[in-house]
Structure formats: C-alpha cells, structure tokens
Amino acid sequence: MTQIDKNKPVLVTGATGFVAGWIVKRLLEEGITVHAAVRDPKKTAKIAHLEELAKNSKGSIKYFKSDLLSPGSYKEAMEGCELVYHTASPFTIDVNDPVKDLIEPAEQGTANVLNTAKEVSSVKRVVVTSSCAAIYSDAIDTVNAPGGKITEDVWNTTASVEYQPYSYSKTLAEKKAWEIAETQSQWDLVTINPSLVLGPPLNPQAVTSESFNLLRQLGDGTLKAGAPKMGIGMVDVRDVAEAHYRAGFNPEAKGRHITSAHNTNLFEIGNTLGKKFGDEYPLPKRALPKWLVMLVGPMTNKSFTRKMIRNNVNIPFTADNSKIKRELGMEFKPMSETLNDSFKVMIEEGMFNAKE
Numbered sequence: 001m002t003q004i005d006k007n008k009p010v011l012v013t014g015a016t017g018f019v020a021g022w023i024v025k026r027l028l029e030e031g032i033t034v035h036a037a038v039r040d041p042k043k044t045a046k047i048a049h050l051e052e053l054a055k056n057s058k059g060s061i062k063y064f065k066s067d068l069l070s071p072g073s074y075k076e077a078m079e080g081c082e083l084v085y086h087t088a089s090p091f092t093i094d095v096n097d098p099v100k101d102l103i104e105p106a107e108q109g110t111a112n113v114l115n116t117a118k119e120v121s122s123v124k125r126v127v128v129t130s131s132c133a134a135i136y137s138d139a140i141d142t143v144n145a146p147g148g149k150i151t152e153d154v155w156n157t158t159a160s161v162e163y164q165p166y167s168y169s170k171t172l173a174e175k176k177a178w179e180i181a182e183t184q185s186q187w188d189l190v191t192i193n194p195s196l197v198l199g200p201p202l203n204p205q206a207v208t209s210e211s212f213n214l215l216r217q218l219g220d221g222t223l224k225a226g227a228p229k230m231g232i233g234m235v236d237v238r239d240v241a242e243a244h245y246r247a248g249f250n251p252e253a254k255g256r257h258i259t260s261a262h263n264t265n266l267f268e269i270g271n272t273l274g275k276k277f278g279d280e281y282p283l284p285k286r287a288l289p290k291w292l293v294m295l296v297g298p299m300t301n302k303s304f305t306r307k308m309i310r311n312n313v314n315i316p317f318t319a320d321n322s323k324i325k326r327e328l329g330m331e332f333k334p335m336s337e338t339l340n341d342s343f344k345v346m347i348e349e350g351m352f353n354a355k356e
C-alpha cells in the first residue's frame with residue numbers, strides 16, 4: 001500500500017512527449033506541482049503547450065534540464081517527489097544505429113532514472129511507461145502466447161538489435177527497471193504497457209512520436225491503394241494518461257498493466273477513419289492481399305521486411321486487458337472517437353503533406 005501525497009511535486013521525465021503531455025495535463029488539473037524533466041528547457045517551442053496548460057489549471061510546473069544519457073541529471077528534478085513518472089524514451093522506427101539511437105537511451109536512461117530514485121529519499125513509487133513492445137514483437141507472438149493472447153506474464157523473446165529494435169529497447173528497459181526495483185525496498189515499481197497510442201496531440205507542430213507516422217500515411221495517400229490487415233493493438237492517449245494517473249495514485253497498484261483498448265488491424269483503422277473522412281482524404285478502401293504486400297512492402301519501407309510481413313499481415317493481434325480494467329477500474333474510449341479526434345487535429349494543423 002503506497003499513499004502518495006498530492007501536495008508534493010510529481011516528476012515526469014520526457015515531459016515534452018506526446019504521451020507525457022497528457023499525463024502532465026491530468027496532474028495539473030488535479031492541482032499538482034509537476035517537475036518537468038526535459039532535454040532543453042530553453043526550447044520554448046517544445047514546452048509552449050505545457051506552459052499553456054499550467055496557465056489554465058490549478059497546478060503549476062517547473063522545468064529541469066535532464067538527459068537520459070547523463071547520469072545524475074534527474075536528481076535535482078526528483079528531490080522532494082514521492083511519485084516519479086518515467087516516460088522518456090525514443091519512440092521512432094526509422095533509425096540508422098539502433099544501439100545508439102534506441103537501446104542505449106532506453107536501457108541506460110531507465111537505469112539512470114531508477115538508480116537516482118534509490119538516492120532520493122522522498123521517492124515512494126516509480127511508474128515506468130513501458131510498452132506492449134516489451135511483451136511481443138509481432139502479431140504472431142500473440143497467437144503463440146498461452147491461450148492465444150498476450151497477458152502481463154508474457155515477455156518479448158523475439159526482438160533483437162537486428163529485428164524490431166524499438167521493441168528490443170523497450171524490453172531491455174523494462175527488464176532493467178524490475179531488476180533495479182528488486183535491489184531496494186524504498187519505492188515500488190508499477191509499469192504501464194500501452195499498445196499503439198493514438199489520439200490528439202497537445203503539441204502538433206513539434207511531434208516526434210512514431211504514433212503520427214501511421215496516421216500521416218493514411219491521410220497523405222501513401223495507403224490509398226489499400227492497407228494490409230496487419231494485427232495491432234490501439235489505445236487512446238487520454239486513456240493512457242488516466243492509466244498512468246491511477247497507477248501513480250492507487251495505493252494498491254502493482255506490477256505490469258497491459259494498456260490496450262482495441263485488438264484491431266491497419267486496414268480496420270483506415271476503414272474506420274474512412275467513414276468520416278473518406279470523401280475528402282485518400283483513405284484505404286480495400287485490404288491488400290498478403291502476397292502483394294510481400295511483393296511491394298519491402299520496397300516502400302526498410303522496416304517492412306518479408307519476415308515482418310509474414311508475422312503480422314493477416315495475423316490477429318490479441319491482448320488481454322482485463323487486469324487494468326479490474327485493478328485500476330479503467331474504461332476505454334471507442335476506436336472511432338480516438339481516430340476521428342486525432343485526424344481532426346492533424347487536418348487543422350496541416351500535418352498531412354499531400355491532400356488528394
């Protein structure tokens with residue numbers, strides 16, 4: 001049982017991020033003082049949306065300069081905090097050097113933040129933003145999981161530096177988090193493991209999250225000939241923020257939490273958007289057959305390898321989200337609401353290059 005005092009500041013690492021922005025908003029609405037750890041507090045374009053949120057809420061925000069690869073750089077931001085949200089980690093698929101660009105910041109960064117938590121006596125709970133990527137790489141892994149669905153008991157055993165390196169980075173980072181948690185008894189560790197997070201961005205002009213690349217491809221005509229039925233999970237960013245909030249403040253929260261609202265696929269996502277935006281935007285109207293994706297996929301995107309296509313296209317993704325519903329009382333937004341709200345903001349903000 002861990003009681004968190006809402007009068008104490010709460011640290012959010014990577015506060016500039018897509019997911020973190022909504023966590024910060026939720027905390028500010030509660031009147032909490034947020035310690036926002038960011039790489040460069042002087043980059044005003046990256047924090048303008050957070051400033052605006054703080055201005056219009058009961059809570060307040062203080063910025064701290066921290067970097068995942070700089071040991072000790074989260075200490076000042078953590079002082080006095082009982083609750084730490086560690087969200088910072090690169091989320092991008094297209095990298096030149098997976099070790100330097102993904103794995104080192106994810107794993108060493110987690111070690112950096114959690115080892116600092118061992119030195120700061122105020123800390124009582126650490127909530128790490130892990131991912132379903134720490135549980136599985138490909139939809140076929142969910143089919144092969146016990147009972148044909150992933151649960152919190154499953155770990156990703158198929159990712160590597162060469163294959164699905166982002167998933168590998170999240171697996172190593174979460175393992176490191178549990179390893180460090182076991183070396184101490186001052187704080188408890190809770191993880192939130194979202195599937196693909198979609199929803200409206202709070203900082204549309206400065207997004208870095210891979211989440212928007214999929215929606216961009218749906219809106220800019222890349223997938224106008226059709227989309228594959230590639231099994232994935234999906235969840236709304238506002239629900240992910242609520243899940244973090246509950247994981248932080250529910251005294252009994254413990255362990256990992258699959259935070260995935262819908263078992264879906266890429267074609268279904270495009271088709272759902274098509275109902276509202278299909279007359280104006282080149283959304284996919286048909287599901288691409290697997291043989292065709294095998295033929296052209298590898299030419300369009302370097303992460304779209306034959307192995308990846310074989311293990312995901314026409315393979316259902318199935319995750320069991322019953323733990324977070326039962327233990328944290330979570331309910332999830334309908335898929336159409338998440339998709340339509342995301343698309344609307346992206347249109348308003350001119351985030352699609354070519355409208356056809």
Ligand SMILES: NC(=O)c1ccc[n+]([C@@H]2O[C@H](COP(=O)([O-])OP(=O)(O)OC[C@H]3O[C@@H](n4cnc5c(N)ncnc54)[C@H](OP(=O)(O)O)[C@@H]3O)[C@@H](O)[C@H]2O)c1
Binds near residue numbers: 015018019194197
């Ligand atoms: N979006 C999803 O679908 C999804 C799904 C599951 C889990 N997650 C997890 O959610 C978290 C946030 O992802 P997101 O989608 O919100 O992506 P995002 O908007 O790109 O946020 C990533 C954050 O990490 C920070 N960061 C990256 N490298 C850093 C470094 N070396 N030092 C300090 N900070 C660094 C970024 O800071 P800068 O702004 O300075 O670059 C940014 O604040 C990540 O842990 C990700 O793995 C995301």
